[in-house]
Amino acid sequence: MNRLIKNGVTVTPQNEIVKTDLWIKDGLINGIGYFDDNLINFDEVIDAHGYLIAPGFVDVHVHFREPGFEYKETIATGSLSAASGGFTTVCAMPNLNPVPDTVENFEKVQQIIARDASVKILQYASITKDLKTEELVDFEALKKAGAFAFTNDGVGVQTAGAMYLAMKEAARLKMPIVAHTEDESLLFGGVMHLGEKSKELNLPGIMSATESSQIARDCLLAQETGVHYHVCHVSTKESVEIIRQAKRHGIHVTCEVCPHHLILNETAITHDHGSFKMNPPLRSMEDQKALIEGLLDGTIDCIATDHAPHSHEEKNQSMCQAPFGIIGSETAFALMYTHFVKTNIFTLTQVIHWMSEAPAEIFNLDAGTLTIGKSADITLINLDQNYEITDSFNSKSNNTPFIGETVTGEIQQTLVNGEIVWSKK
Numbered sequence: 253m254n255r256l257i258k259n260g261v262t263v264t265p266q267n268e269i270v271k272t273d274l275w276i277k278d279g280l281i282n283g284i285g286y287f288d289d290n291l292i293n294f295d296e297v298i299d300a301h302g303y304l305i306a307p308g309f310v311d312v313h314v315h316f317r318e319p320g321f322e323y324k325e326t327i328a329t330g331s332l333s334a335a336s337g338g339f340t341t342v343c344a345m346p347n348l349n350p351v352p353d354t355v356e357n358f359e360k361v362q363q364i365i366a367r368d369a370s371v372k373i374l375q376y377a378s379i380t381k382d383l384k385t386e387e388l389v390d391f392e393a394l395k396k397a398g399a400f401a402f403t404n405d406g407v408g409v410q411t412a413g414a415m416y417l418a419m420k421e422a423a424r425l426k427m428p429i430v431a432h433t434e435d436e437s438l439l440f441g442g443v444m445h446l447g448e449k450s451k452e453l454n455l456p457g458i459m460s461a462t463e464s465s466q467i468a469r470d471c472l473l474a475q476e477t478g479v480h481y482h483v484c485h486v487s488t489k490e491s492v493e494i495i496r497q498a499k500r501h502g503i504h505v506t507c508e509v510c511p512h513h514l515i516l517n518e519t520a521i522t523h524d525h526g527s528f529k530m531n532p533p534l535r536s537m538e539d540q541k542a543l544i545e546g547l548l549d550g551t552i553d554c555i556a557t558d559h560a561p562h563s564h565e566e567k568n569q570s571m572c573q574a575p576f577g578i579i580g581s582e583t584a585f586a587l588m589y590t591h592f593v594k595t596n597i598f599t600l601t602q603v604i605h606w607m608s609e610a611p612a613e614i615f616n617l618d619a620g621t622l623t624i625g626k627s628a629d630i631t632l633i634n635l636d637q638n639y640e641i642t643d644s645f646n647s648k649s650n651n652t653p654f655i656g657e658t659v660t661g662e663i664q665q666t667l668v669n670g671e672i673v674w675s676k677k
């Protein structure tokens with residue numbers, strides 16, 4: 253099967269836009285340059301007239317809710333949502349029911365993935381049984397069953413001892429520990445960042461140290477054990493500084509940041525509504541600045557969405573009642589492009605890198621680049637198209653505070669292994 257993507261552009265490492273075609277043969281990238289479809293016999297020619305031909309994005313942090321919470325999302329709807337956001341490889345979190353904490357439970361998820369996924373999905377196994385801190389999973393068996401990495405995302409590992417033993421075992425197996433860092437003894441029922449805004453809205457606050465103190469603990473344990481330690485959704489300036497210092501000390505730590513923490517801060521919370529509630533919460537303007545600086549100086553390694561679907565009923569209530577989390581797959585690129593590339597804070601090359609090659613490099617994934625001989629995992633983007641984010645998504649849920657915003661940069665088509673998995677209607 254020979255397919256040609258014609259008349260597109262790519263962006264060079266120097267951030268120059270150059271015209272190009274891309275030739276796909278049997279699911280692999282066979283050539284990047286100019287190809288004459290009068291001379292070469294293509295089964296199909298996709299006219300990309302001026303669209304950016306980008307490597308399919310890689311999202312190391314999504315919640316697909318199946319099995320257990322199919323009313324929020326399923327592997328079918330979540331992966332379609334990812335595809336329509338330009339993602340071709342995603343890593344799915346284990347806060348499911350049952351939790352993939354045994355080989356049997358893990359294989360159940362793998363079977364649904366094999367049946368229903370429209371993009372490549374790597375499934376995380378949990379660190380502990382049922383995400384409760386006491387008992388570790390069988391790391392070796394879950395690795396053999398195909399676990400991508402270990403995490404308890406949704407909750408933090410509450411004791412240093414459990415985290416230490418988990419890291420020791422993961423290090424032995426050369427597997428990463430991925431951490432949602434949250435010390436529950438420092439939570440005090442908080443629902444948004446503890447600061448001026450939480451006082452104004454009279455809502456219980458979450459202090460920054462709830463996150464950063466556990467990152468400090470874990471960096472020291474990562475040094476002790478030599479494990480690859482990856483921090484989820486970094487949100488505070490203290491977290492960035494701790495990770496910066498840990499990297500300077502040669503500790504194998506990497507981390508991700510979410511578009512919403514880069515774009516918004518606590519002042520965006522106009523009133524007490526569940527759509528502004530996510531974990532970690534929108535922090536202060538200083539924190540937001542530190543996240544941007546952290547990306548620019550390499551302290552923060554990549555962008556991940558933390559796509560966290562919840563039903564309308566669940567989110568349409570006070571922050572004190574609504575669950576934490578917002579969706580992110582379908583809006584990530586356009587939001588980053590609009591807020592950071594159009595404003596010359598980041599280059600297009602940087603944003604693409606942080607959404608594709610960088611996350612793939614962190615976890616040694618064979619993804620995230622346009623390379624001859626590699627899988628044709630590709631997204632085509634119209635960089636000139638403005639559109640309004642509406643409440644209609646491929647995801648089952650529409651819990652995002654970005655509804656109503658006009659953005660630039662629309663995903664047109666996504667291919668996985670050279671096959672079209674999503675096209676804009």
Ligand SMILES: NC(=O)N[C@@H](CC(=O)O)C(=O)O
Pocket residue numbers: 315347405406407432529530531532558560561575576577578
């Ligand atoms: N981010 C969130 O606010 N919520 C996530 C859990 C998590 O990522 O911690 C969820 O599963 O809903």
Ligand SMILES: [Zn+2]
Pocket residue numbers: 405406407432484485531532
């Ligand atoms: Zn989390």
Ligand SMILES: [Zn+2]
Pocket residue numbers: 313314315345405406558560
């Ligand atoms: Zn998450």
